[in-house]
Amino acid sequence: MQSLREQHRHPGDAVRALRRPASWRADRKRVRRWVRSILTDPRLVVLGVQTTSLSDPWVVQGGLTGRHGNVLFDE
Incomplete structure (x- = not known):
């Protein structure tokens, strides 16, 4: 444009x-x-959540990643 x-x-x-x-x-x-x-910020963590749907959802996968990409939690 x-x-x-x-x-x-x-x-x-x-x-x-x-x-x-x-x-x-x-x-x-x-x-x-x-x-x-x-x-x-050295305290940074990134939360990722996957749910079943947008209506009446429940978590099927969750994870936490640190500032430098190290996995803190993945279930």
Whole structure:
């Protein structure tokens, strides 16, 4: 798209890009700063959960991974 200087493979993606709120760039920068601060925290763990469905779900698999990718829990 010429107006945003972006390339999109699908027309729908280009339309969504044109509909972004005016605050989108500032919001994106704020999120990047927040993520960087989280990734430097030595206490970081990542929780992953797989459920049976979106309605009335129950957990069928769960896992915890440390900041450097070491598996802490996988059941």
